Amino acid sequence: MKQINIGIVGMGTVGTGIAKIMVQNKDIISARIGAELVLKKAADLDIERDRGIDFGPDLLTTDPFLVTDDPDIAIVAEMVGGTGIAKEVIERAIENGKHVVTANKALLAEHGNALFEKAENKGVALAYEASVGGCMPIIKTIRETLVSNRIEAVTGILNGTCNYILTRITNEGITFAEALKDAQSKGFAEADPTLDVGGFDTAHKLAIISALAYGMKINLDEIYIEGISNITPMDIEFAKDCGYRIKLLAIGKFDGNAVEARIHPTMVPFSNQLANVSGSMNAVSLTADGVGNMVLSGRGAGMMPTATAVLSDVADIARNILAGGGIRVPLRSYQAANIREVPIRPIDDIKTHYYFRFTVFDRPGVLSKIAGILGNHGISIKSVHQTERKLDGGVPLFMLTHRANEADVQSSLKEISALEVSTQNPVLIRIEEDES
Numbered sequence: 001m002k003q004i005n006i007g008i009v010g011m012g013t014v015g016t017g018i019a020k021i022m023v024q025n026k027d028i029i030s031a032r033i034g035a036e037l038v039l040k041k042a043a044d045l046d047i048e049r050d051r052g053i054d055f056g057p058d059l060l061t062t063d064p065f066l067v068t069d070d071p072d073i074a075i076v077a078e079m080v081g082g083t084g085i086a087k088e089v090i091e092r093a094i095e096n097g098k099h100v101v102t103a104n105k106a107l108l109a110e111h112g113n114a115l116f117e118k119a120e121n122k123g124v125a126l127a128y129e130a131s132v133g134g135c136m137p138i139i140k141t142i143r144e145t146l147v148s149n150r151i152e153a154v155t156g157i158l159n160g161t162c163n164y165i166l167t168r169i170t171n172e173g174i175t176f177a178e179a180l181k182d183a184q185s186k187g188f189a190e191a192d193p194t195l196d197v198g199g200f201d202t203a204h205k206l207a208i209i210s211a212l213a214y215g216m217k218i219n220l221d222e223i224y225i226e227g228i229s230n231i232t233p234m235d236i237e238f239a240k241d242c243g244y245r246i247k248l249l250a251i252g253k254f255d256g257n258a259v260e261a262r263i264h265p266t267m268v269p270f271s272n273q274l275a276n277v278s279g280s281m282n283a284v285s286l287t288a289d290g291v292g293n294m295v296l297s298g299r300g301a302g303m304m305p306t307a308t309a310v311l312s313d314v315a316d317i318a319r320n321i322l323a324g325g326g327i328r329v330p331l332r333s334y335q336a337a338n339i340r341e342v343p344i345r346p347i348d349d350i351k352t353h354y355y356f357r358f359t360v361f362d363r364p365g366v367l368s369k370i371a372g373i374l375g376n377h378g379i380s381i382k383s384v385h386q387t388e389r390k391l392d393g394g395v396p397l398f399m400l401t402h403r404a405n406e407a408d409v410q411s412s413l414k415e416i417s418a419l420e421v422s423t424q425n426p427v428l429i430r431i432e433e434d435e436s
């Protein structure tokens with residue numbers, strides 16, 4: 001049987017997972033691909049640690065370039081992460097004519113345009129299923145299943161840490177800090193958890209999938225990003241009473257001219273499948289002509305789910321090699337010549353429904369002043385609720401609005417804050433109503 005040699009750079013959690021699956025499921029992998037995948041070399045700074053696998057002599061090295069430069073290796077898996085040495089590893093492997101598989105969403109979001117061009121010019125694969133949603137096949141679905149459809153919206157829960165934190169607060173009322181600590185101990189938080197809770201990891205993933213879905217260059221800089229650290233149990237509780245769950249959503253919508261690309265905590269109605277995705281699970285809802293709405297869900301992080309996605313890319317490349325080489329499916333879904341700059345709509349221009357929580361003095365005229373300002377800006381109130389519960393010297397006043405324009409909302413909140421009827425800054429959460 002033909003052998004296809006693989007090299008791995010970065011033998012941390014995911015790198016080790018790839019090696020484990022290659023050993024444990026060697027028989028079915030060969031039976032399905034028609035060739036044997038062989039781990040030829042693996043690099044890591046630490047080659048002494050027991051990873052529970054017998055690598056034999058000379059397989060492990062501390063020099064990543066012994067992997068990228070090995071003439072017998074056809075496919076290099078970059079599992080280092082980050083935007084430092086990982087970039088050099090990928091560039092060198094491509095220059096050496098090797099196919100590359102990566103899970104590195106930060107690197108692709110920041111340098112993907114140049115890296116993809118480099119791989120396309122060299123005629124090698126740069127595959128990245130594991131960069132978004134772990135084992136959930138979002139890249140394959142956009143690139144292959146929906147090849148004949150116009151995609152209109154990609155909306156997803158793409159960060160397991162945030163979803164885990166919001167779920168624990170929702171279900172058990174534990175604090176944000178306790179939930180984050182727990183997510184870190186379970187191993188799905190990033191080394192720097194501000195990437196998770198600040199929404200940046202989700203933005204990296206949205207930058208990648210919106211580019212793929214809409215045939216545009218990756219544009220991380222224009223994505224609106226708001227994380228979950230200001231979400232309080234009170235907002236979660238009120239949302240629940242009104243029939244919503246709060247999720248950190250990545251929203252990428254295309255109207256044929258411009259893309260809306262935004263990450264923020266979002267109130268999602270119970271009837272939306274994304275509202276029921278809990279714990280560290282990821283999910284993406286795709287809307288396209290011809291198919292309407294489809295939802296994918298799965299484990300977005302962790303050793304085996306991520307390694308599974310890497311091996312799915314490795315298998316695609318191995319099958320191309322066995323079929324005589326060439327890149328059958330364009331790396332970025334569209335032929336390189338058809339990839340264009342598509343403007344991202346500024347957040348001020350979006351229109352959606354809103355939730356506000358004001359903390360106000362409980363005295364005559366306050367509500368009418370707030371409602372007056374909203375009315376002057378054309379914002380129509382859908383419902384109002386005030387409780388007697390004391391909060392920071394005031395009482396909470398909750399409001400839901402009909403569809404409104406973000407710029408009008410921001411101007412209104414500024415004017416309301418200047419009224420000096422509040423004891424805290426207003427809280428705003430955008431609502432994603434079911435369009436149906």
Ligand code: HSE
Nearest residue numbers: 159160161188190301
């Ligand atoms: N920190 C990420 C998460 C890992 O929590 O989803 C996968 O990208």
